[in-house]
Each structure stands twice: as structure tokens, then as C-alpha cells.
Amino acid sequence: MSENQDQMSAKEKTLFGKEKNPSSIMPKKLTLDSMIQFRCHPGVSCFTACCGGIKIVLTPYDILVLSKRLGIEAHEFLHQYTTPTYLEKTDMPGVMIKMREEDNKCPFVTPDGCTVYSDRPSACRYYPVGMADFHEGGTKDASGNEVHGADDKFFFVVKEDYCKGHEEDKTWTVKEWREDQGIDVRDEMNREWLRLVMRRKSHGHQATLSEQGKRMFFMASTDLQHFKRFIFESSFLDTYVVDEETIQKIKEDDVELMHFSFKYLASSLFGVQFPELQIKEEKIKAKVSEMKTKQDDSVLQAIRQYEDLKADIDSMKPENKK
Ligand code: SF4
Ligand code: SF4
Numbered sequence: 224m225s226e227n228q229d230q231m232s233a234k235e236k237t238l239f240g241k242e243k244n245p246s247s248i249m250p251k252k253l254t255l256d257s258m259i260q261f262r263c264h265p266g267v268s269c270f271t272a273c274c275g276g277i278k279i280v281l282t283p284y285d286i287l288v289l290s291k292r293l294g295i296e297a298h299e300f301l302h303q304y305t306t307p308t309y310l311e312k313t314d315m316p317g318v319m320i321k322m323r324e325e326d327n328k329c330p331f332v333t334p335d336g337c338t339v340y341s342d343r344p345s346a347c348r349y350y351p352v353g354m355a356d357f358h359e360g361g362t363k364d365a366s367g368n369e370v371h372g373a374d375d376k377f378f379f380v381v382k383e384d385y386c387k388g389h390e391e392d393k394t395w396t397v398k399e400w401r402e403d404q405g406i407d408v409r410d411e412m413n414r415e416w417l418r419l420v421m422r423r424k425s426h427g428h429q430a431t432l433s434e435q436g437k438r439m440f441f442m443a444s445t446d447l448q449h450f451k452r453f454i455f456e457s458s459f460l461d462t463y464v465v466d467e468e469t470i471q472k473i474k475e476d477d478v479e480l481m482h483f484s485f486k487y488l489a490s491s492l493f494g495v496q497f498p499e500l501q502i503k504e505e506k507i508k509a510k511v512s513e514m515k516t517k518q519d520d521s522v523l524q525a526i527r528q529y530e531d532l533k534a535d536i537d538s539m540k541p542e543n544k545k
Contacts, residue, residue, distance in 0.1 A: 235278040236346035237353050237381070238311075238417070248353070253378040255398040261351065261380075262393035265336055269387045273350065274337065275328035279320040280308060283444045283481050284412035285344040286318070292342040297446040304330055313423045314432050316441045320344070345409040351381040351388070352397060354410075412478070415485035416444060422493060436492050443484040447477055450484050464501045 253259070264270075281289075290300035305318035323330050331339045337347070355377055378397050382389055401407060419440075423432070432440070443450045453459060454473065472479040489495035 236273070236344075236350040238280050238282065238346045238349065238413070247381050247383045249380040249382055251379070253352075253380065253397050255378070255396065255401075257378070257397050258394050259352065259380060259397060259400060260391070260394045261388050261400070262391035263388040264391075267387050267391065269385055271328075271332050271334070271336060272385050273383075274332040275322065275326065277322075277329070278308070279329070279344055279346045280310065281305065281318050281320065281445075282345050282409075282413045283416055283447070283484070284409065284478075285346075286445055287447060287477055287481060288342045289339060289344070292339055297448055301445055310420045311424055313420060314437065315420055315423050316437055317420075318445055345406075345413055348404040348406050348409055351383075351386060352400060353379050353381055355379065412481075415482065415489070419485065419488055419492070422489075432492065439491065440488055443488055447480050447484065451480055454483075462503060464503055466499060469499050 251257075286297055286300060286305075289304075290297045293300060295303075301318060304321055306321040308317055308319045309315065310317040320329055320331075322328060329337075331337055331343075337343055380389075395403075442453070451473070469479075469483065473483045483500075486495075486497045486500050490497060490500055
């Protein structure tokens with residue numbers, strides 16, 4: 224493994240409450256009131272060390288905010304600044320920031336720091352305090368012990384040797400630190416999307432997502448303009464009943480559109496029901512009759528196969544042989 228690959232596997236600004244390098248997770252479970260000692264500022268000797276050779280997965284809200292900040296369309300942002308990845312060991316496609324070729328650093332970092340700081344991605348805000356609450360049941364500390372159960376939510380500190388912020392004398396509660404980083408808003412914006420990914424992860428590989436499902440997930444969670452065209456320019460509104468108020472909101476407000484896309488994905492990929500997103504009655508009837516026709520066809524085919532087989536067997540009986 225090259226040094227870069229090695230660095231990449233060890234360094235990840237985590238989104239999913241699970242660090243690639245378990246030995247860097249401090250074994251202590253923290254609550255919002257726990258005290259942590261940490262400060263990151265331009266005076267630390269490691270300033271921007273965590274902005275290179277690293278995997279930073281972007282959420283739909285990150286992409287929305289960053290492409291607005293840069294004044295470009297989502298598809299241009301994706302093309303220029305990201306590279307595809309699979310999300311948290313699932314078959315769900317997503318994107319991560321593409322490191323610069325010349326120095327393997329984030330395209331937004333300069334010696335003076337992050338050029339998109341007030342709009343930096345969620346994973347950059349969470350670092351170095353991870354949160355585990357997505358029913359994973361599996362984060363291990365350096366000794367291999369489970370550090371959380373299946374359902375509880377808690378925080379943990381990720382401490383890597385190169386990060387000198389842990390040696391600074393600033394102490395604060397996890398809650399204060401999260402407020403300072405603007406994490407609560409991000410949690411709110413990312414929650415439903417993270418749930419989709421974790422739901423998929425908990426399903427394992429028994430049922431693979433169809434290619435169409437993967438394309439839909441990728442489109443809806445990376446390019447909201449494309450998703451908007453899908454809603455208003457395809458047969459979507461012939462299939463789903465969406466009330467007028469929701470239509471107006473998703474036309475005018477990209478954040479509403481994003482939340483709507485999460486509902487659509489939960490409904491189409493996992494069959495979750497939402498009152499504001501119902502399949503039209505006649506479409507359900509048409510689907511049932513299509514399934515019945517398919518079923519009738521397969522029953523007829525099975526009868527034909529059985530009759531052919533029976534005829535073969537009959538022809539082999541001695542009394543039928545001349
Ligand atoms: S987005 Fe900003 S904080 Fe995040 S890795 Fe890039 S330069 Fe660093
Ligand atoms: S203190 Fe840690 S978080 Fe801050 S720049 Fe250094 S390595 Fe990155």
C-alpha cells in the first residue's frame with residue numbers, strides 16, 4: 224500500500240459515527256455535558272494538517288451549500304471538486320472531496336486555512352468529536368471493546384498523533400463545542416439522509432439495490448436541480464399525489480426540496496409511507512393488474528413446462544414404446 228493510500232485509510236473526517244482507524248478513538252463515552260480539551264486555530268503547529276490525504280464524504284446539504292458558496296451548479300461542483308465513493312460499506316453511491324493532484328490536499332485549503340470555512344462540510348465540523356447514534360452496534364475502542372450499544376447516542380473523541388489541538392488549554396463541554404462548530408444545524412439537515420444510509424447498511428448485502436435505485440439515490444442526494452427536473456418534468460406528478468403547499472415549497476426552497484428528496488428515497492427504496500407523498504390509487508391498481516398479468520403469464524408458462532415434461536415421461540413408458 225502506498226503512503227497516500229495508507230494515510231487515506233487512516234484519516235477520515237467521519238460522518239457516520241465510525242472512524243476508519245479505531246485505535247484513534249478514545250474509549251470514553253461522552254455526553255453533551257462532558258468536558259473536552261481541544262482548540263483548533265491558525266497558531267497550532269499542525270494547522271491544516273488534517274486537510275490533506277483524507278476522505279471527506281459530502282452530504283446532500285454540504286453539496287447544496289458549497290455549490291451556492293462557489294456560485295456554480297451542483298453538477299459542475301460534482302465534476303470539479305468531487306470523486307465517487309460508496310457510503311459506509313454499502314452499495315449506495317455518494318461523493319467525497321477530490322484531493323488536489325499536485326499535493327493530495329483539499330482543494331479548499333491554503334496556508335491561511337480553509338477558504339470555505341463558514342460553509343465547510345459537515346465532516347470537517349464534526350472532527351474530532353464523533354457521534355454514534357445510528358444503530359450500528361459496532362464501534363470498538365483501541366482494546367477491541369464495544370464502546371456503545373445498539374440504540375444509545377453518545378460522543379467520542381478522535382485523537383490522532385498529528386493533531387495538536389488536544390494539547391491546547393481550552394476546555395469546554397461537548398455541547399458548547401458543537402454549538403461553536405454549527406453542528407446542530409448540520410445534524411438536522413443530514414439526519415434523514417444518514418438514516419437512509421444506515422438503514423441500507425443494516426440490511427446488509429442480502430438484497431442488493433437495483434441499478435435504477437442506485438442511480439436515483441445518487442441523483443437525488445447529489446444534484447437537487449436534476450431531482451427538481453425529475454419531479455416537474457417527468458411523469459412523477461402523474462404517479463404521486465403531492466399537495467399544492469408541498470409543491471410550492473419545493474419549487475421555491477432548495478432545503479425543502481432536499482427534505483422532500485429524502486422522503487422520496489425512503490418511500491421508493493424502502494417503502495416508507497408519508498402522508499404528503501402518496502402513490503395515486505389508479506397507479507396502484509395498474510401495478511397490481513400488471514403484477515397479476517405477469518403472475519398469470521408465469522403460471523401459464525409453468526403449466527406448459529409441466530405438460531411438456533409429462534409428455535416426455537409418458538413417451539418413455541414401456542407401454543407407449545413400440
Ligand atoms: S473543506 Fe476546509 S476544513 Fe474541510 S478539509 Fe477542506 S480545507 Fe479543510
Ligand atoms: S489542531 Fe487538529 S483539527 Fe486543527 S488543524 Fe491541527 S490537525 Fe487539524
